[in-house]
Amino acid sequence: MSVAVVLVAAGNGERLGLGLPKALVQIDGKTILEHSLEAVSSFQPNQLVVVAHEDRVPEFQELVQNSYAGKFSVVPGGSSRQGSVANGLQLVDSALVLVHDAARCFTPAEVFHAVQAGLETSPCVIPALAVTDTIKRVSGDQVLGTEDRDQLRAAQTPQGFHTNLLKAAIAQSTEVFTDEAALMQSAGHSVSFVTGSPLSKKITTIADLGERTTNQRTGIG
Ligand code: CTP
Ligand code: MG
Numbered sequence: 209m210s211v212a213v214v215l216v217a218a219g220n221g222e223r224l225g226l227g228l229p230k231a232l233v234q235i236d237g238k239t240i241l242e243h244s245l246e247a248v249s250s251f252q253p254n255q256l257v258v259v260a261h262e263d264r265v266p267e268f269q270e271l272v273q274n275s276y277a278g279k280f281s282v283v284p285g286g287s288s289r290q291g292s293v294a295n296g297l298q299l300v301d302s303a304l305v306l307v308h309d310a311a312r313c314f315t316p317a318e319v320f321h322a323v324q325a326g327l328e329t330s331p332c333v334i335p336a337l338a339v340t341d342t343i344k345r346v347s348g349d350q351v352l353g354t355e356d357r358d359q360l361r362a363a364q365t366p367q368g369f370h371t372n373l374l375k376a377a378i379a380q381s382t383e384v385f386t387d388e389a390a391l392m393q394s395a396g397h398s399v400s401f402v403t404g405s406p407l408s409k410k411i412t413t414i415a416d417l418g419e420r421t422t423n424q425r426t427g428i429g
Contacts, residue, residue, distance in 0.1 A: 214296035217310035218285020243313035308366035335404030336361035
């Protein structure tokens, strides 16, 4: 079955706090957008839709043009992640779709392949990792209890779907969810998972850059 990737890259990057859309921030000399396109390039989907920050569409278009060899489209994003996914999905005509956060810019291509393979038997597949911290349930400043870690997984992207089911679930949804797997589950679909990657950690704050350099960080690069 044909497969599309929708790369959502339209966020403001407010928590990163560098004054420009996160996908345009450079890490080790390349933008987060370009890093995220490396795995997509080696995965070789039938179709790529990049959802760009609405104020910077020409810049995104140029970056994708210069770093991605396959066929692609660039569309402006919405005000929420789910809105951006919906905008990207409008252009998808492949049977399967993998929705990926550009902010998880070091996800290995193997994870894309594993999610695609899972879609042979499931309507929705996400990559997820075991939780290593001890997780507490709290209320106010009180700890109410300790969760059973064996039953918990941290969700990552790319999240994979049968395109027609995801389109229908988004069209019918009245709520905003933090990921499309939650939206699919609320629409009654089963969701399965494959093993994710520690390399898929989302770049959210400056601390997530570790020792990497960014030319946007004062005094470095
Ligand atoms: N995203 C998007 N459209 C939005 C919001 C988010 O395409 N309106 C994308 C981001 O570009 C990112 C992914 O969704 O690749 C995950 O979002 P997040 O890590 O929250 O990124 P930002 O929204 O850019 O960061 P912040 O919330 O700190 O502003
Ligand atoms: Mg955000």
